[in-house]
Amino acid sequence: MARKIIIDTDPGIDDAMAIFLALQSPEVEVIGLTTIYGNVYTSLATRNALHLLEVAGRTDIPVAEGSHVTITKGTKLRIASFVHGADGLGNQNFLPPSGKPIELSAAAFMIEQANQYPGEVTVVALGPLTNVALAIEEDPAFAEKIGQIVLLGGAFLVNGNVNPAAEANIFGDPEAADIVFTSGADVVAVGLNVTHQVVLTELDRAKLEQSNGKFAQYLSKILDVYFAYHQESYLMKGVYLHDPTAILAAIDPSLMTFMEGVVRVQTSGITRGLTILYNRQKRFGEYTEWTDKPTSKVAVTVDAPAVVKLVMDRLMES
Ligand SMILES: O=c1[nH]cnc2c1ncn2[C@@H]1O[C@H](CO)[C@@H](O)[C@H]1O
Numbered sequence: 001m002a003r004k005i006i007i008d009t010d011p012g013i014d015d016a017m018a019i020f021l022a023l024q025s026p027e028v029e030v031i032g033l034t035t036i037y038g039n040v041y042t043s044l045a046t047r048n049a050l051h052l053l054e055v056a057g058r059t060d061i062p063v064a065e066g067s068h069v070t071i072t073k074g075t076k077l078r079i080a081s082f083v084h085g086a087d088g089l090g091n092q093n094f095l096p097p098s099g100k101p102i103e104l105s106a107a108a109f110m111i112e113q114a115n116q117y118p119g120e121v122t123v124v125a126l127g128p129l130t131n132v133a134l135a136i137e138e139d140p141a142f143a144e145k146i147g148q149i150v151l152l153g154g155a156f157l158v159n160g161n162v163n164p165a166a167e168a169n170i171f172g173d174p175e176a177a178d179i180v181f182t183s184g185a186d187v188v189a190v191g192l193n194v195t196h197q198v199v200l201t202e203l204d205r206a207k208l209e210q211s212n213g214k215f216a217q218y219l220s221k222i223l224d225v226y227f228a229y230h231q232e233s234y235l236m237k238g239v240y241l242h243d244p245t246a247i248l249a250a251i252d253p254s255l256m257t258f259m260e261g262v263v264r265v266q267t268s269g270i271t272r273g274l275t276i277l278y279n280r281q282k283r284f285g286e287y288t289e290w291t292d293k294p295t296s297k298v299a300v301t302v303d304a305p306a307v308v309k310l311v312m313d314r315l316m317e318s
Contacts, residue, residue, distance in 0.1 A: 002029040003147075004120055005250060006110060008066065009243075010038030010127035011048040013084045013219075013226040017311065018126060018243035019052050020215040024314040027251045030058075031113060031121070034106030036066040038127035038172050039080045040088035043068070045127075048088050050097035055218055059099050066106030066131040071176040080168060083229045090222030107134035114145040124250050125151040125180075126243045128172030133179040143185035152246035153177060154191035154263070154275035156298050166273025167192050170265060174273045178265040181275075187296035189263065190246045191275065194256065194299040198245045198307050199238040202227075208315060215318035244311045249299060255306055258297040262290040 005028045009015045022030050033053065035045035046065045053061050069075050085091035104112065110131065113121050123146060125132050132149060135142045153169035154177075160166040170177045181187060205227070209220035223239065230239045248255055259279065266274040277298050278290040 004029050004031045005122045006032045008034045008125040008131050010036050010045045012039035012088055013222050014243040015126050016052055018247045021244050022247050023056050025251055032062045034064045034066050036127040036131055037077050039084045046101050050099040054097050063101045064104050064106045064109035065101045070173040071130050071133050085225040090225040106131040110135040111139045118145045119147050122148040122250050128169050129176040129180045130173045133176035136183045143183040146185055148186045150188045150250040152190050152242055154189050156191045156193045156277050158193045165271040171273035174265045174267045181263040181296050182293050184294040190249045190299045194302045195240050195242040195245050197302055197304045198241040200241050201238045211316040213316040213318040216316045248307055255303050256299045257301040259300045260295050260297050262293045263296045
């Protein structure tokens with residue numbers, strides 16, 4: 001039976017790829033999209049999530065709007081419009097969607113689904129972790145009832161993309177991320193150390209453009225802005241497949257290897273947003289902030305060619 005997934009998302013060009021990839025993957029059943037700020041503000045994320053489901057012909061899937069502020073009620077959000085365009089989807093002037101989000105908040109929807117299908121729902125979190133942390137705070141049993149939380153976030157032993165310390169999703173709400181990592185839920189983190197190995201090339205993009213696939217066609221257009229950003233910021237002629245890689249971690253973990261250990265998030269100072277995985281090589285004599293905390297699984301290697309091939313094949317099939 002297909003695994004139920006909720007995609008918590010801030011669409012976002014690579015989010016659009018990830019959502020389409022999930023819709024094309026028979027191993028999973030997308031039971032809802034929940035929205036969050038990050039690549040765009042939350043209201044626009046909701047609008048884009050509804051739009052993407054309309055493009056896909058999947059308006060049967062509910063969209064629940066998430067938090068507009070961080071878990072500490074912070075309103076100074078860092079929005080990555082320079083990565084995805086002002087509209088989050090490559091500045092294509094799409095018409096507004098006709099659908100509406102459901103009445104439940106993102107966190108309430110996650111809690112409802114976890115209660116309805118205990119142990120069977122995976123949340124794939126593609127943006128800052130505010131909604132997931134709210135679900136954990138609002139329902140003490142959520143961490144146990146949710147099947148798995150696969151999150152795109154962190155930079156384990158490599159530089160971040162907001163600054164040398166921090167990756168964008170964790171930096172967006174470090175307090176929320178620390179709540180998630182120490183919640184005791186089955187947490188799988190896919191960070192930049194892995195996603196920076198997964199690159200979609202110009203040639204791949206040309207293939208998407210030439211394909212008859214509906215999703216491939218749509219994506220080849222919105223990818224312009226994302227390519228321009230990578231060219232400017234990384235001097236590369238390709239784009240990182242962050243969010244699609246996280247979807248595939250939920251679908252087929254054998255594409256990656258993982259290290260298990262306690263992860264804590266730095267919440268202050270110049271390294272705010274830094275993710276530190278304790279690799280358990282030393283048994284510290286004294287108490288540390290990592291002592292006796294629940295562990296997470298952190299992706300450390302990836303079969304990048306296999307990931308890119310799966311993404312391409314499935315998007316071109318549409
Ligand atoms: O420089 C950046 N600042 C903010 N967000 C970024 C940047 N580069 C990529 N992303 C976005 O953040 C997630 C991965 O960290 C991805 O969703 C990616 O699209």
